[in-house]
Amino acid sequence: MSVFIIRRLIQSSLVIVAMSLIVFFSVNVIGNPVDILINPEFDQEEMDRAIKALGLDLPIWQQYLHFVKNAFQGDFGRSFVFGESALKLIIQRVPATLELAFTALILSILIGIPLGLFAGLRPDSPVSKTIMGGSILGFSLPTFWVGIMMIMIFAVVLGVLPSTGRGETVTILGIRVSFLTWDGLKHLLMPAVNLALLKISLVIRLTRAGTREVILQDYVKFARAKGLSDRRVIFVHVLKNILIPVITVIGLELGNLIAFSVVTETVFAWPGMGKLIIDAIQLLDRPIIVAYLMIIVFMFVTINLVVDILYSVLDPRVRLQDIKA
Amino acid sequence: MTEMPETEIQTNFAAAKAPAVETSLRRFISDFTENRIAVCALMVLLVVVLIAVFAPLISPQNPYNLAEIDIMDGRLPPGSASMSGMTFWLGTDDQGRDMLSAIFYGLRISLGVGAMSGFIALCLGTCIGLAAAYFGGRVDTVIMRLVDLQLSFPAILIALMLLAILGRGVDKIVIALITVQWAYYARTVRGSALVERGKEYIEAAHGLALGKVRIVFRHLMPNVLPPLIVVGTVQVAHAILLEATLSFLGIGVPITKPSLGLLIFTGFEYMMSGKYWISFFPGIALLITIVSINLVGDQLRDVLNPRLQR
Numbered sequence: 001m002s003v004f005i006i007r008r009l010i011q012s013s014l015v016i017v018a019m020s021l022i023v024f025f026s027v028n029v030i031g032n033p034v035d036i037l038i039n040p041e042f043d044q045e046e047m048d049r050a051i052k053a054l055g056l057d058l059p060i061w062q063q064y065l066h067f068v069k070n071a072f073q074g075d076f077g078r079s080f081v082f083g084e085s086a087l088k089l090i091i092q093r094v095p096a097t098l099e100l101a102f103t104a105l106i107l108s109i110l111i112g113i114p115l116g117l118f119a120g121l122r123p124d125s126p127v128s129k130t131i132m133g134g135s136i137l138g139f140s141l142p143t144f145w146v147g148i149m150m151i152m153i154f155a156v157v158l159g160v161l162p163s164t165g166r167g168e169t170v171t172i173l174g175i176r177v178s179f180l181t182w183d184g185l186k187h188l189l190m191p192a193v194n195l196a197l198l199k200i201s202l203v204i205r206l207t208r209a210g211t212r213e214v215i216l217q218d219y220v221k222f223a224r225a226k227g228l229s230d231r232r233v234i235f236v237h238v239l240k241n242i243l244i245p246v247i248t249v250i251g252l253e254l255g256n257l258i259a260f261s262v263v264t265e266t267v268f269a270w271p272g273m274g275k276l277i278i279d280a281i282q283l284l285d286r287p288i289i290v291a292y293l294m295i296i297v298f299m300f301v302t303i304n305l306v307v308d309i310l311y312s313v314l315d316p317r318v319r320l321q322d323i324k325a
Numbered sequence: 326m327t328e329m330p331e332t333e334i335q336t337n338f339a340a341a342k343a344p345a346v347e348t349s350l351r352r353f354i355s356d357f358t359e360n361r362i363a364v365c366a367l368m369v370l371l372v373v374v375l376i377a378v379f380a381p382l383i384s385p386q387n388p389y390n391l392a393e394i395d396i397m398d399g400r401l402p403p404g405s406a407s408m409s410g411m412t413f414w415l416g417t418d419d420q421g422r423d424m425l426s427a428i429f430y431g432l433r434i435s436l437g438v439g440a441m442s443g444f445i446a447l448c449l450g451t452c453i454g455l456a457a458a459y460f461g462g463r464v465d466t467v468i469m470r471l472v473d474l475q476l477s478f479p480a481i482l483i484a485l486m487l488l489a490i491l492g493r494g495v496d497k498i499v500i501a502l503i504t505v506q507w508a509y510y511a512r513t514v515r516g517s518a519l520v521e522r523g524k525e526y527i528e529a530a531h532g533l534a535l536g537k538v539r540i541v542f543r544h545l546m547p548n549v550l551p552p553l554i555v556v557g558t559v560q561v562a563h564a565i566l567l568e569a570t571l572s573f574l575g576i577g578v579p580i581t582k583p584s585l586g587l588l589i590f591t592g593f594e595y596m597m598s599g600k601y602w603i604s605f606f607p608g609i610a611l612l613i614t615i616v617s618i619n620l621v622g623d624q625l626r627d628v629l630n631p632r633l634q635r
Contacts, residue, residue, distance in 0.1 A: 145604070
């Protein structure tokens, strides 16, 4: 087990090192940092001084080591636009994104599993066919367009939900959250549903497929033969067995939700890290871009590492296969 | 039971005479047409593709020819008439462009980018996947590690990272979409090529001392095509959707080449004042395209899946 974890840890660190190389070199070699970082109105002498001050006269590998050293101290430079530490700006935005992603995750489970279960138990009923048709639509609908249409219907025409921002927030343990105030909840509802749509479709399909497989199993037949009530068979014997794969996949989708929140945050002007990066790209705010890329890589590598370790705990075959390979 | 009925001999004879390709193609067509929804979807898709190809010929106006548009016609609701008497069936945008024409031209860019990136990714992914399966060993390990690593990141994130570094532009978004997609093709091809590699016809080809390149491309590749076609249709839909999303975020195609996603973005700011049509109709066009591709893909998967072969 510890061998497995150590191997995975080494692999993950290698990925982070590789990504830092790619990000650093693509930003510094493809784009010319002199043009970006130094005031173009400087004369040659001032320019040379500025280049020296920024360490741009050093060989590129020394610059990279410098970058790594700073990155370890949490220093990715200052945002050109906000004039604050890039890392700090991003960290400030993380709770908003996580709140949105987790709400969407919970929504997709609460809506997806009952619908999928129903569709799996009664595959031929017209309601099930509607549910499955809806799930195809959920896969095909462009998230951002649905978001715009939701704003159109609920904010512009009906005027019942606010269209932008987080609303009133409450601070818990130093983190600002929206879901504890009525105003905050109203602001959270549309973005969360929008972000959850794709995942709801996914959960419906997974649950339906799982249900159809499980109801054919011997233990379900046996439970029915024992004379257990339908309710008990479905909620204990069927549901319990389909939950494991569904929850695993949903857990894996958390990363995906965080990534996709970029879109939802842009549509609903939700002040998360996704909105920040899109603004930074448009304004060519390089320190923010670099910091965001490094943080997101770190985040995903960590998520993948945790998932891998959890998998190997739950399913020893994964671990053994890896040692053999 | 010693004599076969004459009719059966005849049908056997006919089956033996007909070229193999044609019968399997015929069976494929008859299997595919079993599902009426898929046939409708295919026809819709054909219409969409034809519109995209012939957009300059069928559009009521050229929305990017400044001489043809009039800013006085800006933001007219659907069905209103222009200063020169032309009817805007789907309304106009802020510049006074006919939305119908803008959508036709937008489809051209959306489909073009999607199909081109899909095709290049398919070629690249197929070659890499075949190499992994055929050579095995260390080549296989390295390639598959890379594929696994890439697939552990969401596609939108990889595209976002690339475009953050490269900047916006049609060529850049094509590069981003290829980077995102090749891994899916490589994985699919490798999976089915590994199965095919163990079969006797490959052994026979080796026995005939055919060259490696010939074996891989003439013998192995045709047999891994069916799953590739299925993945290909789904991926093209994904690519179109991803391009639209990125263009909507303002990091995709440039303003001079508006795809459907960029048209929706343009309309977004007028949404709040109730001018829904600038965003609404391009979205519908996008939706029709994606849904029809997905439905065709679903049916292709059912027809081409050997496990479901009747």
